[in-house]
Amino acid sequence: MLKRQLIALFPLGVAMVAASAPGPARADPLASWNDGAAKARIVAFVKAATEPGGKDFVPAADRIAVFDNDGTLWSEQPMYFQLAFAIDRVKALAPKHPQWKTRQPFKAALEGDMQALAASGEHGLVELIMATHAGNTADEFAQAVRDWAKTARHPKFNRPYTELTFKPMRELLDYLRANGFATYIVSGGGIEFLRVFADELYGVPPEQVIGSSVKTKYELRDGKPAIVRLPEIDFIDDKAGKPVGIHKFIGKRPVAAFGNSDGDFEMLEWTTSAPGARLGLIVHHDDEGREYAYDRNSAFGKLDRGLDEAGKRGWLVVSMKNDWRTVYAPPR
Amino acid sequence: MLKRQLIALFPLGVAMVAASAPGPARADPLASWNDGAAKARIVAFVKAATEPGGKDFVPAADRIAVFDNDGTLWSEQPMYFQLAFAIDRVKALAPKHPQWKTRQPFKAALEGDMQALAASGEHGLVELIMATHAGNTADEFAQAVRDWAKTARHPKFNRPYTELTFKPMRELLDYLRANGFATYIVSGGGIEFLRVFADELYGVPPEQVIGSSVKTKYELRDGKPAIVRLPEIDFIDDKAGKPVGIHKFIGKRPVAAFGNSDGDFEMLEWTTSAPGARLGLIVHHDDEGREYAYDRNSAFGKLDRGLDEAGKRGWLVVSMKNDWRTVYAPPR
Numbered sequence: 001m002l003k004r005q006l007i008a009l010f011p012l013g014v015a016m017v018a019a020s021a022p023g024p025a026r027a028d029p030l031a032s033w034n035d036g037a038a039k040a041r042i043v044a045f046v047k048a049a050t051e052p053g054g055k056d057f058v059p060a061a062d063r064i065a066v067f068d069n070d071g072t073l074w075s076e077q078p079m080y081f082q083l084a085f086a087i088d089r090v091k092a093l094a095p096k097h098p099q100w101k102t103r104q105p106f107k108a109a110l111e112g113d114m115q116a117l118a119a120s121g122e123h124g125l126v127e128l129i130m131a132t133h134a135g136n137t138a139d140e141f142a143q144a145v146r147d148w149a150k151t152a153r154h155p156k157f158n159r160p161y162t163e164l165t166f167k168p169m170r171e172l173l174d175y176l177r178a179n180g181f182a183t184y185i186v187s188g189g190g191i192e193f194l195r196v197f198a199d200e201l202y203g204v205p206p207e208q209v210i211g212s213s214v215k216t217k218y219e220l221r222d223g224k225p226a227i228v229r230l231p232e233i234d235f236i237d238d239k240a241g242k243p244v245g246i247h248k249f250i251g252k253r254p255v256a257a258f259g260n261s262d263g264d265f266e267m268l269e270w271t272t273s274a275p276g277a278r279l280g281l282i283v284h285h286d287d288e289g290r291e292y293a294y295d296r297n298s299a300f301g302k303l304d305r306g307l308d309e310a311g312k313r314g315w316l317v318v319s320m321k322n323d324w325r326t327v328y329a330p331p332r
Numbered sequence: 333m334l335k336r337q338l339i340a341l342f343p344l345g346v347a348m349v350a351a352s353a354p355g356p357a358r359a360d361p362l363a364s365w366n367d368g369a370a371k372a373r374i375v376a377f378v379k380a381a382t383e384p385g386g387k388d389f390v391p392a393a394d395r396i397a398v399f400d401n402d403g404t405l406w407s408e409q410p411m412y413f414q415l416a417f418a419i420d421r422v423k424a425l426a427p428k429h430p431q432w433k434t435r436q437p438f439k440a441a442l443e444g445d446m447q448a449l450a451a452s453g454e455h456g457l458v459e460l461i462m463a464t465h466a467g468n469t470a471d472e473f474a475q476a477v478r479d480w481a482k483t484a485r486h487p488k489f490n491r492p493y494t495e496l497t498f499k500p501m502r503e504l505l506d507y508l509r510a511n512g513f514a515t516y517i518v519s520g521g522g523i524e525f526l527r528v529f530a531d532e533l534y535g536v537p538p539e540q541v542i543g544s545s546v547k548t549k550y551e552l553r554d555g556k557p558a559i560v561r562l563p564e565i566d567f568i569d570d571k572a573g574k575p576v577g578i579h580k581f582i583g584k585r586p587v588a589a590f591g592n593s594d595g596d597f598e599m600l601e602w603t604t605s606a607p608g609a610r611l612g613l614i615v616h617h618d619d620e621g622r623e624y625a626y627d628r629n630s631a632f633g634k635l636d637r638g639l640d641e642a643g644k645r646g647w648l649v650v651s652m653k654n655d656w657r658t659v660y661a662p663p664r
Contacts, residue, residue: 061537138579182539195583205393206583207514207539218575218598225602227579234580243550247470247559248566249581251527251538266550270557 029175032168032326038318042172045279049255050179056277060180064254066246066267067173069187069194069211071260071301072283073202074165075154077292079114080300081161082189083125085148087112089132097131106131118299126233129190130214134231138192138216141229145196159331165201168324169258169283173202181256186246187211188238188263192229210245212237242267260285261301268306268315280315282306287321290328361507364500364658370650374504377611381587382511388609392512396586398578398599399505401519401526401543403592403633404615405534406497407486409624411446412632413493414521415457417480419444421464429463438463450631458565461522462546466563470524470548473561477528491663497533500656501590501615505534513588518578519543520570520595524561542577544569574599592617593633600638600647612647614638619653622660 033039048056049063070076090100090109100106105124108116117124133141149162157164173183185204187194191211198204213234216227237245243266246254257264257271260283272280282303286293295303310317320327365371380388381395402408422432422441432438437456440448449456465473481494489496505515517536519526523543530536545566548559569577575598578586589596589603592615604612614635618625627635642649652659 061531191580191583199393207581209583213580216576216579218572218602225575225598225605227575240550243557243559244548247548248523248545249539251523251541266557270550273557 029178030168030171032171032324034323034325036323038316038323041316042175042279042281045256045277046176046179049277058255058277062252062255063176063179063181064184064250064252065176065181065256066184066186066242066254066258066271067169067202068259068261068264068267069185070189071285072166072258072264073169073173073185074161075291076260076301077285077294077298078155078300079117080125080189081154081164082129082193083117084152084161085145085193086125086128086132087117088148088152089144090128093132115299123236126190126212126214126236129193130229130231130233133229134214136229137221138227138229141192142196145193149197157328159328162197162201163331164328166283166324167326167329170202172258173204176256177203182208184208184210184246184250184254186237186242186267188236188242190214191237210237210249212241238263240266243270246270255279257281258283259306261303262305263301265306269313272313272315280310280313282310282315282317284317284319286319287324287327289321291320361510362500362503364503364656366655366657368655370648370655373648374507374611374613377588377609378508378511381609390587390609394584394587395508395511395513396516396582396584397508397513397588398516398518398574398586398590398603399501399534400591400593400596400599401517402521403617404498404590404596405501405505405517406493407623408592408633409617409626409630410487410632411449412457412521413496414461414525415449416484416493417477417525418457418460418464419449420480420484421476422460425464447631455565455568458522458544458546458568461525462561462563462565465561466546468561469553470559470561473524474528477525481529489660491660494529494533495663496660498615498656499658499661502534504590505536508588509535514540516540516542516578516582516586518569518574518599520568520574522546523569542569542581544573570595572598575602578602587611589613590615591638593635594637595633597638601645604645604647612642612645614642614647614649616649616651618651619656619659621653623652 030039048054049058051057067073070080087109090106094100094110100110105117105120105128109128149160152161153159154161154164176183183204185194185198189211191209191213194211195206195209198209215230215232215234217230219226219228253274254271255277256279257268258281259268268280272278285291295307362371380386381390383389399405402412419441422438426432426442432442437449437452437460441460481492484493485491486493486496508515515536517526517530521543523541523545526543527538527541530541547562547564547566549562551558551560585606586603587609588611589600590613591600600612604610617623627639
C-alpha cells in the first residue's frame with residue numbers, strides 16, 4: 001500500500017523526533033518507560049519486524065498494531081469513562097423516562113449503584129448508551145460527547161477524563177507509527193464515543209478506531225442527509241468479538257496487540273498465535289499510588305486468565321509501577 | 333494523521349510519476365482519459381482540494397474518496413463477476429444440496445436463468461454466497477476465490493475477470509492517492525471477495541475495502557484460532573447502506589464519490605450535499621463496442637434516477653465512449 005510503503009522508505013517520524021531533541025543525542029522515543037526488560041522487549045520486537053532481510057521482517061503493509069483503550073490507553077477506574085458519560089446522560093434524561101427508576105441498568109445508574117452497573121457488563125453499558133442516544137444523529141451524538149468532556153472531571157484526580165491517558169502508551173503509539181506500523185484502537189467501548197477523542201489524544205484517526213456500535217440508518221432530515229443512531233445493538237467489540245471486529249474492519253491479522261484485561265484475551269491470542277515476529281502485551285495495573293491496583297477481582301477490567309496464561313503464551317506483562325517512569329502527562 | 337500529513341507534505345507519488353516519464357515533460361496521470369470537460373472537471377476538483385490557502389482546500393486527513401466497484405472499477409455485465417463465482421460454486425456443491433433444485437435463487441443459478449437471478453438482486457447474490465460458503469474459514473474462502481479467478485474467463489472477452497478493470501479509473505485512483513487522498517472501495521459486493529483482489533488490482537488495501545458481509549465468529553479449530561463465516565447476513569452495503577457503511581468504517585464524510593448505478597445514489601448524495609469542494613461522478617456505460625451499453629433497463633447496474641438527477645445535483649456523468657481513450661489495459 002502506497003502510503004505505508006512511503007513511510008517505510010522514509011521514516012520521517014524518527015527523523016523528526018531526533019531533530020527536536022535538544023542536544024546531539026537522539027531523543028528516546030520511549031522516555032516514559034524505565035529501562036528494563038519490558039522496554040527492551042518492545043524495542044527488540046520493533047527492530048526485528050523492521051530490519052530488512054531479517055528473518056522476522058514484516059512488510060510495511062502488514063505492520064498492524066491493535067490497542068485496547070479502557071485500561072490500556074487511558075484509565076478505567078472507578079468506572080469506564082464512557083459509563084460516567086452515560087450516567088450523566090441518564091440523569092439528564094430521566095425526567096422523560098419514569099420507567100428507568102425500576103429498570104436495570106438505568107436504576108443502578110440513577111442510584112449510583114456501581115456494583116449493579118458493573119454486573120451489567122459492557123453489554124449493559126452499550127444498552128445505556130443506546131437508550132440515551134437513540135434517534136439522535138451521529139453529529140449530535142459527537143457534539144454531546146464533546147460537551148460532556150469539557151466539564152466532566154475524574155473523581156480521584158479531579159482532572160478532565162481526556163487528560164488521563166497513559167503517557168508511556170502514547171509514546172508507544174508514536175514509536176510504532178514512526179516505524180511504519182498502522183495503529184488501531186480495538187475497544188469494547190462505543191466506536192462513535194471514541195472517535196471523538198482518538199485523533200487528538202492518540203493520533204489515531206476515525207478510520208482506525210474499531211469499537212462496539214449501534215445500528216444506524218441513512219435518511220433525509222429536513223431535506224438534509226443524516227446518519228441516525230438506532231436503539232439496536234449492531235456489534236459488541238469485546239472478548240471473541242475483538243478478532244471478529246479486526247477481521248471485519250482491517251481484514252488482516254495484526255502482528256502486535258496491547259491490552260490489559262481478559263476482554264483482550266482473544267485479541268492477544270489471535271495476534272500472537274501465528275508464526276513470525278509477534279508481540280502481545282498486557283498492562284498490569286499494580287500502581288495504587290499513581291493510578292490504581294486491580295486485576296482478578298475488579299468489576300471493570302478484570303484480568304485473571306490473562307495473568308495465568310501470559311507466561312506460557314509469551315505475552316509481556318508490563319508493571320505500571322515498575323516499568324513506567326510516568327503514568328500521566330502533567331496537567332495542562 | 334501522521335501518514336496522511338506526510339503525504340501531503342511530500343507528494344512523492346507525483347514526483348515518482350514524473351520521474352518515470354520518458355522525456356522531460358511530465359507524464360499525464362490521466363492518460364487514458366480524452367482531453368475534454370470530464371477530465372478537466374476532475375483535475376479542477378483535485379487542484380481546488382489540494383491548493384493550500386484556497387477557499388476549497390481540504391485538509392489531507394479529510395481527503396476521502398469512495399469508489400463503487402461493479403460497473404465503476406471493473407465491468408458488471410453480463411452479470412456481476414461475483415455472481416459468476418457464486419454460480420460456479422453452486423454447481424460444484426449442488427450434489428450435496430438436492431433442495432437447491434427447487435429453491436430460488438439456487439434454482440436460477442443451476443438453470444442459468446439470469447433473469448430470475450437478476451430479480452433476486454444483490455440480496456440474492458449475498459444469499460448465494462452465504463449458502464455456498466457457510467462454515468468455511470475466512471482463509472479458506474479467500475483461497476477458493478483465488479483459485480476460481482485463475483481459471484474463470486469472461487464470456488464476451490474470454491479474458492480473466494481480473495483483467496477487466498477500467499484503466500481510466502485505475503489512473504484516477506493513483507492520481508487521487510498521489511494528491512493525498514485515501515481511496516476506499518464501497519461495494520454492494522462481498523467484502524471478503526473483493527479484498528482478495530483490491531490491493532493487486534487497484535492499490536486499495538483490505539482495510540480500505542467496504543462491502544456486504546456475512547456474520548463471522550472467532551473460534552479454535554483443531555486448537556488453532558480461526559475466523560469462521562456464518563450463514564447469516566451481517567450487512568448489505570448497497571443504496572442507503574453505502575453511507576451507513578462509510579460512516580461505520582471510515583467515520584468521516586467523503587469529499588469525492590464515484591459510481592455508476594442507482595445503487596450508488598445515496599453515496600453520491602451523502603458525499604456531495606455538504607459545503608466545500610465535492611465531486612460526484614457517474615460512469616455511464618454507453619460503449620457497446622468496447623464494453624457494454626446499458627442504463628435504465630439493465631438487470632445489473634440499473635441507472636435511472638441518477639441519470640435524471642445528475643444535472644441538478646452537479647454530478648459529472650462520464651461517457652465511457654467519448655471520455656475514455658482506453659477501457660481495458662491490453663491482455664498480459
